[in-house]
Amino acid sequence: MLGLCDTAREAKRIVANRDILVDGKALKDAKAPVGLMDVVSVPKADAYYRMLLSPKGKLTLEAISKEEAAWKLCRIEDKVLVKGGKMQLNLHDGRNILIDENAYRTGDVLKIEVAGQKILGNYPLKEGAPILICSGKHAGTSATISEYVESNIQYENVVKFTDGSETVKRNVFVIGAKAPAVKLPEAV
Numbered sequence: 001m002l003g004l005c006d007t008a009r010e011a012k013r014i015v016a017n018r019d020i021l022v023d024g025k026a027l028k029d030a031k032a033p034v035g036l037m038d039v040v041s042v043p044k045a046d047a048y049y050r051m052l053l054s055p056k057g058k059l060t061l062e063a064i065s066k067e068e069a070a071w072k073l074c075r076i077e078d079k080v081l082v083k084g085g086k087m088q089l090n091l092h093d094g095r096n097i098l099i100d101e102n103a104y105r106t107g108d109v110l111k112i113e114v115a116g117q118k119i120l121g122n123y124p125l126k127e128g129a130p131i132l133i134c135s136g137k138h139a140g141t142s143a144t145i146s147e148y149v150e151s152n153i154q155y156e157n158v159v160k161f162t163d164g165s166e167t168v169k170r171n172v173f174v175i176g177a178k179a180p181a182v183k184l185p186e187a188v
Contacts, residue, residue: 019044024114035093036134037073039114053132054185057139062185071120075109075173109174123174130180131172142184
């Protein structure tokens with residue numbers, strides 16, 4: 001996928017030499033998964049990539065700068081109150097972050113530092129926010145939220161877009177405040 005090697009044997013050697021980093025950590029297994037918004041770095045080749053969805057809904061690597069490789073976007077999947085009165089945010093990629101105040105909502109997206117998990121920014125799920133549809137039949141499509149409808153416990157929350165379409169909240173990933181913070185792949 002990166003074009004750094006021609007055979008599986010070469011790929012295993014590159015991984016064994018710890019030349020590929022995923023979210024700042026050396027990859028130990030050639031078959032390790034890489035998920036949405038993960039940062040893949042090859043420092044020796046000075047190559048940095050972000051895993052995104054193509055307009056056809058397939059995972060693809062998009063080249064980014066070294067400065068962009070220092071942060072990633074993570075959606076808040078769940079919040080839990082833990083001992084000591086702290087709030088634990090459970091993120092889409094398996095990370096957990098402890099915070100003192102309850103300033104974020106489920107569905108919001110945090111811009112976090114890859115190295116230290118420091119929160120650099122917050123992109124709330126609200127009207128006017130650009131989003132990436134990450135599952136469903138329109139996966140890979142980007143849109144702008146025109147209305148967010150919170151429903152009662154019986155039905156799922158619905159997100160409506162400026163083009164008239166709609167989907168459920170769990171299918172969307174906010175990618176910025178007014179404009180996308182990440183460069184999206186173009187249609188081929």
